[in-house]
Amino acid sequence: MxxxxxxxxxxxxxxxxxxxxxxxxxxxxxxxxxxxxxxxxxxxxxxxxxxxxxGFINAHCHLELSHLKGCIPERTGLVDFILQVVQQRHFPDEEILAAISKAEDEMLQAGIVAVGDICNNTLTIPQKKLQRLDYHHFIEISGWNPSIAQIRMEKSLGYFKAFDQLFPKHTSISPHAPYSVSDALWQEMQPYFTDQIITIHNQESTAENELFISGEGDFQRLYRQMQIDNPSFVATGKNSLPSVFHYLEAAKHVLLVHNSFTEQSDIDLIRSSPTSVSFCLCPNANKYIEQTLPPIDLLVKNDVSLVIGTDSLASNHQLSVLEELKTLHNHFPQLTTSLLLQAATYNGAIALGMEKQLGxxxxxxxxxxxxxxxxxxxxxxxxxxxxxx
Ligand SMILES: [Zn+2]
Missing domain, CATH: 2.30.40.10 (Urease, subunit C, domain 1)
Incomplete structure (x- = not known):
């Protein structure tokens, strides 16, 4: 040799x-x-x-949304962003598949070797079977209306089986976000979390904490517009993360994504839990959707494990870990290059359970x-x- x-x-x-x-x-x-x-x-x-x-690890992406590049206006806020994504889901499959292939090319060119990818369908499977990149497939489940919990779970288990038989050990079930999962759906999902790598969108907007603290705010507008009713929801009086984290504690690792409005009390809760957790930063998506950035100084001060994600081309101009690092260093020049590169490599590999090969x-x-x-x-x-x- x-x-x-x-x-x-x-x-x-x-x-x-x-x-x-x-x-x-x-x-x-x-x-x-x-x-x-x-x-x-x-x-x-x-x-x-x-x-x-x-090689870089992109810990959070939605490859299946690549066809939405440039389709959704910037700085609308999260609720209007979600409404736009839901309205624009209907594209021909050929267009979606071509966009997936192009987006993967872009990630390869940008030095990315592995991806934590959110899956709401099986459209990314043909591309992933080519095995040009390593993936962990997070089968995402949402449903705020408790009466559809079982139907959603069954549908997602079908997707889970499709991915898991091709990519065993690199597929898991994951909740979308605290504001989109009913108690009934949490109950359905929870048995599938044990010893798995799980991800969840966390505290991406102020409205998310507001919903759990007071039961009010912009998400109620989202539910009204989408005609979704969740009569069993009761505000907890706490931020969203402490309201739902107990559901996730049996996981091997939890990847919290965005964390734009995470506070010290939330981090204290995570640090008091035995569950291994990393905080994924997607600054370009945060700027695109909410014109905000995560509280990096707070996260660094608490010495949490940071990883980097690009989110999707629906909320980003490119899928490049390096572009995310540039944004972070531009806004937070006090960070060291080593800290940022470790988030983009070693920490990401651990978060996706790929540290034996990568990172x-x-x-x-x-x-x-x-x-x-x-x-x-x-x-x-x-x-x-x-x-x-
Ligand atoms: Zn996302």
């Missing part, structure tokens, strides 16, 4: 930044062999300019090798990525 040796301006391992003395050694297939000092690397070292980094330059893994430019002091607006392996 022949080896490849790479030396660059710096090497980010997935967890730490090494200086220019480091040499990354892989086999021809891209399996990591070791990282050694220049003095021990021997001959035939390829010298590159830029930062070597493991860091450790012997035996095959994480993909990226070369990043213009990220040394800051992940700047002109940063770009090339796939080396």
């Amino acid at each position: 022949a080896y490849q040796k790479f030396n660059a301006t710096q090497v980010f391992t997935g967890e730490q930044m090494l200086d220019t003395n480091a040499v990354l050694i892989t086999d021809d297939l891209g399996n990591i062999e070791s990282i050694v000092g220049k003095e021990d690397a021997g001959e035939d070292v390829q010298v590159l300019e830029g930062t070597l980094c493991p 860091s330059f450790e012997k035996g893994k095959k994480p993909g090798v990226l070369l990043l430019q213009h990220i040394t002091d800051k992940i700047g607006p002109d940063a770009f990525v090339q796939r080396i392996l």
Whole structure:
């Protein structure tokens, strides 16, 4: 087996930044062999300019919505965004499939090697069978009207079976959001969470906390417009996360997505729970929909595990983890490049249960090798990525 040796301006391992003395050694297939000092690397070292980094993990995407790129106006707020998505679901299958294929190409080009993908149908299966990227498939369930809980569950179990027989161990059932799952549906779903990786959209708008605290607010407008009735809903007087988190506690890992209006008391609750949790940031989608950004300083101060997601092309101009990092570093220059790159690699791999293969330059893994430019002091607006392996 022949080896490849790479030396660059710096090497980010997935967890730490090494200086220019480091040499990354892989086999021809891209399996990591070791990282050694220049003095021990021997001959035939390829010298590159830029930062070597493991492949990016996109922890939150909706590949099946790729055909909605550019269809939904920006900055409408979440409720009007949801109304638009629901109204625009009816496209011909060929158009949806072509958009899925193009979006996956875009992710490959952007250095993404694995995706946590939300699935409400089976339209992404033909593309995923090509196995160009690794996926965890989250079969998403929603239903605010309790009388349809059983019907929704049965339909989703059909999707679950379709994905699970092709991608065993990388498919799980997940609730959409606290404001779209009735108590009856939580009861139906809960047995499927045990020891699984589960995701949920969390605190994406202020209206979500408001609904659970007072029973009022913009979501009541959504339910009226969609003619959805949930007579059994009772406001808890608490934020949405503490109102529903107990349903998720048997999961192996919970991936909370967005967290734009997460507060210290919510984080305290998570930290007091034995369940492993990561917080997924999708800043470009937050800007697109709500013109807001998550409370990064609060999350960092609490030392929670951060991961990065692109959300869908319905609420983003591209599917690029690097573009999300640029936005974060632009708005939060106090963050270190290492913290951001770790969220985009190692932490994401753990959140999707793929850390044995992906996320860091450790012997035996095959994480993909990226070369990043213009990220040394800051992940700047002109940063770009090339796939080396
Ligand atoms: Zn989403």
